[in-house]
Amino acid sequence: MTLGVTAVTFSHERQCATRFRAEAASAQWDLARIVDALEACCRVSRLRAHRLARGWTLAQALTELKGMCRSQNLDPGGVTDEQLRAWETGRRPRDRVITILCQLYETDRPGLGLARSTSVAVAARPGEPAPGRRGTRSEESLDELAESMRIAVDRTLADTTVSTTQLDQLEERLAALRVSYMVTPPTDMLVLLLSDLGEVRMLAASRQPAATQVRLSEMTAVLSTLIADALMKLGRIQQSQRWYGTARAAADDSGNAELRARVRAQAAMLPYYYGPLDLASRLAREARYLSSRRPTETAAFAAAAEARALARQRDHEGALTAIRHAQDVFDRCQHGAAVEDAWAFPRRRLLLYFSGTYTYLGMTTMARRVQQEALGLYPDQSGIDPALLRLEAAMCLAHERSLSEACDLAVDAYLRVPAAHRTKILGARAGDVLAILPVSQRTARPARQLGEILALPPGTM
Known part of the structure; x- marks a missing residue:
């Protein structure tokens, strides 16, 4: 045996x-x-x-x-x-x-x-030899142990698996992915994001110097946030929620307050579109607190996200206060040169958030004003943001009981988007137009036509 x-x-x-x-x-x-x-x-x-x-x-x-x-x-x-x-x-x-x-x-x-066993640090008073050993022998053992440990620590500090050049190359690829994210269908984008995240994870799994580990955690947070956003667009709510949790953990691990705030502001989008709304406002408020020390695009983003979440919760005064704060911070902060970047927060995105706020507050005149300005800032190929603006314009018409115009605009906005980008989040926003209409109007022909189009699988029209 x-x-x-x-x-x-x-x-x-x-x-x-x-x-x-x-x-x-x-x-x-x-x-x-x-x-x-x-x-x-x-x-x-x-x-x-x-x-x-x-x-x-x-x-x-x-x-x-x-x-x-x-x-x-x-x-x-x-x-x-x-x-x-x-x-x-x-x-x-x-x-x-x-x-x-x-x-x-x-x-x-x-x-x-x-290594020779030694109990010098145990049960020995200062200046006395360890029990059971002569003083000279104990000092020799301690010196040997200390030197061995110093060599081991030096080896660990020098033993890295990633160079500065590798990190720079990874960050360059991530910057390119953030630009591609603006126009690439979410399903295709997930493949690219997951591939690069796998490489970052492999490097982060090995012991790295603190500065290197921070950069890897930052990249992990950005990649995880974009993955969560792509899953949200596809309507995979639970998966998106888990990935946003991973992104927040990575951002917190980096210790970068700006990044921690940005990830939370991004994460607020999921409960804004799918609920619960109190979570959306709480995440946006956390982001605003984390970025309150100086005016940045992230601070403006957080305030704008809080504004539109409060608007959906019918907090009229709170939403308008948040809008004023977002505008003030945005006017005072420095803006990056990149606009076609998923991680940027240019004026057109600020206006997109204002559009949602004014639309849900029923302030249709203000909503139309920011919608028109924002649409003029978007190029032809720019993802689903222009479609979201047009759908919010249709919601304004629905608030005003303009049944045919609201449904026709919603149909046009929905079908204008290429099939690969016509994801569940877009269908949900188009469905909000119907939800605003009085119940008596939802069986009318324009409303039925919109409902039938939204019921079809993406890409069939």
Whole structure:
């Protein structure tokens, strides 16, 4: 029975070693990372983990050891593979042999799990030797442990898997994705975003210097936010909600207050369109508080998002106060040169949020004014924002009981969008036109025609 258990154990160790070496090749792990993984997974000694990490059998390890000793004129004594096995399973080698094993496995004594044990820091008063040891011997052990630890820490700090150039290239690709996001259908965009996020995640999974980890967390937050937004457009509400949660966690991990605010302002869109509305206003308010120290586009974005959420909650005074604050901050802040960027907040997006606010407050004259100005700022190819503005113009007509004009404009706005962009969020907004109409008008021919078009699968017209 013992032999059977041992055979199974060795098989498990070899399988894990093979698996971890394969993962190391794709994730650019160093040997120390494989050793750590084997020690944790298989509960083997670090000495044994070092051999398994290299894929050596006991016989191969012995051959490597003797070859190294011959080339360096070292005397390992009469070492056998059985002695190697005994050392790996608990018997301590002589100090001279430990030094040779450190050279063989290119590490130090703590790295092999063979550092001298010391209790200097335990039960010893300042200036007194540790119990059971002479003072000089304890100081030597402490110095050795401290130096070994310093070397290990230096190695960890130097052991990164990503260069500044790689980070710069990733950020350049992310900038290009943010531009593509404006015109690329969400289904196609998800493939691109998920691919780049996979690369960022792989790099972030390894230990990186603090500055590098911050940049990776920032990229993770932006990519996750865009993924959540694409899923929201497709009507995948629960998935979008989870991805917004991931984006917020990544932004919080970065420590970047501006990014934390931006992600929350973006996340407020999901409950704004699909509910609950109190969550939309709360997220926007959190974003406004996080960005309140100086006037930025994000601060204006947060206030505008809060304004239109409050408008849907029929908080007339609160919504208008938020609009005034958003306009004031937007007028005072510096604006980036990029407009065709999913992460930008230019004037046309500010006006889009004002349109939603005025529309739900029933202030149709103000709504039409900002809708016309905003539409003049959008190019022909610019995603679904112009369609949303036209649908809000149709809602204004519905508020005014202009049945035919409201439904005709909604049909035109909906069908004008290319089929690949005609997602569920657009259909939901067109459906809001019908919801505004009095019940008595919803069975009229224009309303029925709009309802029939919205009931068709996207791309059939």
